[in-house]
Amino acid sequence: MAHLKRLSCLEHAMTFDPLNILLLAVALVVFWRLKSVLGTRTGTEKPPIDPFQAKRQDVDKTSDPPGTVIRFPQNANPAPQQNEEREPAEPVWKGFAEPDSELAAALENLASADPAFTPRTFVEGAKMAYEMIIDSFAKGDKAALKNLLSRDVFEGFAGAIDDREAAGQRVESRFVGIDKAKIEQASLVGSRASITLRFVSELITATYSKSGDLVEGDPMHIREVTDVWTFERDVTSRDPNWKLVATQAPA
Template identity: 55%
Template sequence: MNGFFDFYTILFLVLAVVIFLRLRSVLGRRTGSERPPFDPYSPSKPNGAASDKVIALPQRDSADAPPASEPEPDFSEIAKADSDLGKALAALRAADRSFDPKRFIEGAKLAYEMIVTAFAEGDRKTLKNLLSREVYDGFVAAIADRESRGETVTSNFVAIDKAEITEAALRGRTAQITVRFVSQLITATRDKDGTVIQGDPNAVAEVTDIWTFARDVGSRDPNWKLVATESAE
């Protein structure tokens, strides 16, 4: 029994030594010169010296140095610099440094779709946020007249083919921009019995509108409002 025990004891010892030697060859030995584990909460070294484990970021020459100026927006796709429209857009930019004609057009397209849809649905709340007082009163009167006759309107956008700035002006603190929209719409007006009395619910129609938007450039409110509408047809 003792011989049996001694044989397996010796075998386990041999295996332990072999495993230790292999681990040592793979992991190496501590020499006393290893860097300590990184501690993100350890205090900085004295005199502002950088930690061995941290790469110091370059410092600005002055904390009050102004940020790099934004590049001037490119008006060339909208109007020539020496044209009346180009000069007017430049004047708007000078009065309002946040003004960018390209971004304005994208916002105008979104507003156009929202206003046309809200008018068809009789959504007065949406219209009130997008229209000047005078235009809002006119739209609401038309909606009320339509509702009094029991008429309903459906209007679906297919696409806005074109939205281009045709005029711009700065009158005092008020900036005005006129945009010509060419859109593809499916629209129909039905009477109280559901009969189509105007438009066609199955046909796409091209619609051209000329809308003027305005904004007080001295106001913190960045939104433009529709102040005039005109149909080109």
């Protein structure tokens, strides 16, 4: 009798309820969909994105102020290693002034007031500024000029641009290159540093009237141009850039 009862229970266990079969099928479908969407972990997954990380990086980034600014290169001589023999430093003015001259003394004063200053890096920055100013003036780009010129010089350049536009004239200019950029004078009065350079450059420039007639210059001819420009900077300022404060006709 006991054997018959166990057999009856076994037969009852093997009997599947249709509702149970349906629930099992639904569970399998849901599991399969979740697996296809979520995938499986392999141990090489990327960490979750931190939305605040990008904001922190944006805050840490430094950017130049709006407008066009020429960053004059700074002195980047590497510091000597420990136990490395130091060679005697050459005078800062060497190659740019004669010994015992006023210019040599002035360049030494500038280097003492601003340890980052060297004539070589200054001249390289001034050449970039010269080319940009010439190009911006030809294009009538006052926004670019404003950050490179002092107020008085900017007003003169802007007035010339306005007169040119009022006459309906346009300028086509192409900068060929700078043949020479020579420091002629330098001074330090208080914290105000001043350096005058003579530029000799080659340009192709032509001015056209409103009707398209050639007014001045030659679009097919390279012209040699000499400019004497003076740049100034406050050596106590955190801004490393120099501005054009004066232009004069070459002597």
